[in-house]
Amino acid sequence: VQVLQAALALAALAVMLYTGLLLQSLSAVPLWATPWLPVLFTLSSLSCGSALVLAAAQLTGAASAFATVLGRLAVVDAVVIVLEAAALAVFAGTALAGVGGDFVVGRTAEALAASAEALVAGEAAWLFWGGLVLAGLAVPFALDVILARLRRPRPAIALVAAACVLAGGLAMRYCVVEAGMHPLLAMAS
Known part of the structure; x- marks a missing residue:
């Protein structure tokens, strides 16, 4: 059982990292070319998983039998949320400062700046600030x-x-993908 638990934990970690690593590997999108993207996606996934456990316990009635464990899970989720907020701040801050992957020069730097601006102050900034x-x-x-x-x-x-x-996890994914793609499409046309 312990071997199976370890294997499942590794599989869960791989699934949490997958989207962030996939987006990071797409070097054509400067906003995503940062090691902070997989960190952000992984922390968001951990928080979403914790939220689902807390909700399922409430909806099934298991919360009364596991109140202490769920209280500890709420503490863990609060810590993960703080780490996620820090990763988001570093992700957005480095993008706004023009710090990205190894290739951020010239028009690529312009695309990174446009993406960062779109993320925090563009048309969907209300979703970034309000939703995420x-x-x-x-x-x-x-x-x-x-x-x-x-x-x-x-x-x-x-x-x-x-x-x-x-809702915040969905907003984060939408905002990051949209902010990365929109400036590149605008520059290409």
Whole structure:
């Protein structure tokens, strides 16, 4: 059973890393050519997985039997959210500063700057700041702290936190992909 658990943990890690590594390997998109992208995707996946466990426990009634474990999981999720926020800040900050992969020069640097600008101040910036930062990171962090301090299950709080984490994970993926592709398509035309 322990060997199977270790194998499944490695498989889960591979799945969490896969999308970030795949996007990072596409050297034609400067925004994605950073080691922070796989870190960001992995931390987001960990948080989304924790949120699903917390929500499933509430919906199945298992939360009352596992209140202590779920409280600890809320603490872990809060820590992962802090790490995800830090990775997001470094990812966006380095992109805004023009720091990317080994090839960021000339028109590629222009595309990186345009992508970073699109991410934090473009047409979909409301989704980045409202959907990812506020609803996907800040609100679930606060709710996880509340859940960790409670001694008994609070289904409404846990379900709202889970919904926010999942919406934030979707917003992060959409924003990163859209911000990376849009400037390149605009420069190509």
